[in-house]
Amino acid sequence: MNTKRDNANLLAHVAIVLMEPKYPENIGAAARAAMNMGFSRLIVVRHEPPDREKMLKMATHNATHLIDAMELHTDLAEALASFSYIIGTTARKGRSRRNVSHPRDMVEKIVPLLPNNHIALLFGPEHRGLTNEDLNFCDLTTTIPTADFSSLNLAQAVAIHCYELYSGVVHMADEKKRFVPKLADSYELEGMYSHVEVVLRQIGFLKQADYEYWMRSIRRFLGRYHIRSKEVKAIRGVCRQFLWHENQQQETTGSKETK
Amino acid sequence: MNTKRDNANLLAHVAIVLMEPKYPENIGAAARAAMNMGFSRLIVVRHEPPDREKMLKMATHNATHLIDAMELHTDLAEALASFSYIIGTTARKGRSRRNVSHPRDMVEKIVPLLPNNHIALLFGPEHRGLTNEDLNFCDLTTTIPTADFSSLNLAQAVAIHCYELYSGVVHMADEKKRFVPKLADSYELEGMYSHVEVVLRQIGFLKQADYEYWMRSIRRFLGRYHIRSKEVKAIRGVCRQFLWHENQQQETTGSKETK
Numbered sequence: 001m002n003t004k005r006d007n008a009n010l011l012a013h014v015a016i017v018l019m020e021p022k023y024p025e026n027i028g029a030a031a032r033a034a035m036n037m038g039f040s041r042l043i044v045v046r047h048e049p050p051d052r053e054k055m056l057k058m059a060t061h062n063a064t065h066l067i068d069a070m071e072l073h074t075d076l077a078e079a080l081a082s083f084s085y086i087i088g089t090t091a092r093k094g095r096s097r098r099n100v101s102h103p104r105d106m107v108e109k110i111v112p113l114l115p116n117n118h119i120a121l122l123f124g125p126e127h128r129g130l131t132n133e134d135l136n137f138c139d140l141t142t143t144i145p146t147a148d149f150s151s152l153n154l155a156q157a158v159a160i161h162c163y164e165l166y167s168g169v170v171h172m173a174d175e176k177k178r179f180v181p182k183l184a185d186s187y188e189l190e191g192m193y194s195h196v197e198v199v200l201r202q203i204g205f206l207k208q209a210d211y212e213y214w215m216r217s218i219r220r221f222l223g224r225y226h227i228r229s230k231e232v233k234a235i236r237g238v239c240r241q242f243l244w245h246e247n248q249q250q251e252t253t254g255s256k257e258t259k
Numbered sequence: 260m261n262t263k264r265d266n267a268n269l270l271a272h273v274a275i276v277l278m279e280p281k282y283p284e285n286i287g288a289a290a291r292a293a294m295n296m297g298f299s300r301l302i303v304v305r306h307e308p309p310d311r312e313k314m315l316k317m318a319t320h321n322a323t324h325l326i327d328a329m330e331l332h333t334d335l336a337e338a339l340a341s342f343s344y345i346i347g348t349t350a351r352k353g354r355s356r357r358n359v360s361h362p363r364d365m366v367e368k369i370v371p372l373l374p375n376n377h378i379a380l381l382f383g384p385e386h387r388g389l390t391n392e393d394l395n396f397c398d399l400t401t402t403i404p405t406a407d408f409s410s411l412n413l414a415q416a417v418a419i420h421c422y423e424l425y426s427g428v429v430h431m432a433d434e435k436k437r438f439v440p441k442l443a444d445s446y447e448l449e450g451m452y453s454h455v456e457v458v459l460r461q462i463g464f465l466k467q468a469d470y471e472y473w474m475r476s477i478r479r480f481l482g483r484y485h486i487r488s489k490e491v492k493a494i495r496g497v498c499r500q501f502l503w504h505e506n507q508q509q510e511t512t513g514s515k516e517t518k
Contacts, residue, residue: 007406008406011406029412029415032411032412032415033411033412033415035406035409036405036406036409036410036411037405037406038405038406038407058412062409102426104426144422145425145426145429146295146296146297146425147266147267147270147294147295147296147297147425148297150294150295150321151295152291152292152295152418153288153291153292153317153414153418155412155415156288156291156292156414156415156418159411159412159415159418159419160418160419160422163403163419166404166405166406167361167363167404170404200497202504203497203500203501203504203505204500204504205496205497205500205501217493221486221490221493225483225484227480231480234476234480237464238459238462238464241462241463241464242462242464242501245461245462245463249508
């Protein structure tokens with residue numbers, strides 16, 4: 001129950017911003033999609049107020065409150081002024097459109113920012129998308145992958161982004177509830193590598209010549225798996241036991257020699 | 260280039276099936292979404308042929324060919340007859356709606372089936388969704404997660420499913436190009452566990468009492484990380500070297516004893 005409220009608080013930090021949408025029906029359909037995924041803030045940048053009836057027809061009665069609360073601006077800079085992170089969505093991959101993200105990668109980047117930031121998801125007009133000037137406001141640009149060069153319906157693009165973001169927030173909340181093991185820190189790992197090295201030298205596994213190569217391989221092996229604190233202790237336990245055993249044997253040998 | 264054609268071949272195995280859609284505009288918008296994501300087969304189950312002009316308005320000229328090639332049936336069983344795997348989409352979670360998947364999990368299940376199967380993605384009518392009777396045809400049911408109980412626009416639901424499926428197919432093609440390490444098989448792992456056990460017994464790490472507990476921990480540790488063939492060989496190399504070293508020491512002791 002609490003998680004649901006936490007999610008709602010996070011989603012309230014996101015606004016859907018539509019830059020000069022031509023068709024009021026698309027604003028309504030976008031409002032419905034936003035509402036479905038738990039977003040409630042809708043901002044429209046447009047010189048003329050859009051036709052209310054046409055918006056409501058596509059918003060359905062479930063999203064009427066989003067249309068009622070819709071913020072209308074005539075200037076994009078003004079509409080975006082209060083946001084600390086802005087995501088621009090684009091279908092075109094022009095010269096200045098190099099660093100575009102898949103919506104899923106965008107979600108990974110912004111979900112951690114949500115608690116402390118207000119974030120705008122900016123969509124361009126149906127017929128031409130966002131201009132380079134519009135994109136100058138953006139910290140990140142996303143493109144929904146399509147099979148060929150083809151532009152998505154505006155409200156469908158809003159729906160896909162909202163769906164990804166909502167899924168990302170829910171996923172993060174689920175992750176938090178999961179058991180997270182305490183991974184070994186660098187200090188623990190370094191101690192373990194030294195300990196392992198002493199043992200390997202003792203048994204003559206590491207020849208001076210390939211010593212560096214092997215220690216690098218061992219670091220890569222043990223490092224790749226994000227091993228846990230507990231496991232570092234167990235590995236060092238084995239090393240300690242080996243060295244004790246080795247010592248015992250040498251003492252035996254020593255005592256036998258003095259016989 | 261080849262990958263693109265391979266993807267197109269796979270996507271041709273999928274049909275979007277709309278059960279009794281009320282609004283021809285939604286059929287058109289669904290056709291456009293399907294086309295955006297590389298799908299070209301659209302099937303409508305409906306007693307009256309839908310109004311062509313209303314469909315085309317939302318399909319836009321890019322997806323006109325999907326509307327032209329649209330298959331019209333009056334009976335769902337007949338429409339689905341040639342498909343070997345059918346996915347039903349639903350917003351409702353009734354008593355018989357227990358095993359519903361997130362669209363992303365559905366994609367994981369069906370992408371491997373694509374090369375050898377024809378797959379239908381079935382969507383219900385706008386006002387009531389699929390009935391239990393309709394769902395009897397389905398091998399799998401998906402629900403797009405929403406913030407509250409709220410039903411998505413039909414074409415948006417189609418867009419989200421097509422987007423997930425297209426992303427899944429592209430992702431699979433990318434994965435195929437990636438380096439896949441050869442993981443150790445069970446035979447290699449068992450050989451390694453035995454070898455490690457011999458060493459641990461030799462140094463007296465495993466007391467008889469906690470022997471089982473420790474070997475289980477070690478199996479869990481080494482098993483969890485999906486270690487590679489190459490790494491099994493390296494670990495066994497260390498074991499072999501230890502046992503050789505141990506043997507040498509005992510020989511030294513032995514030879515000293517005979518002095």
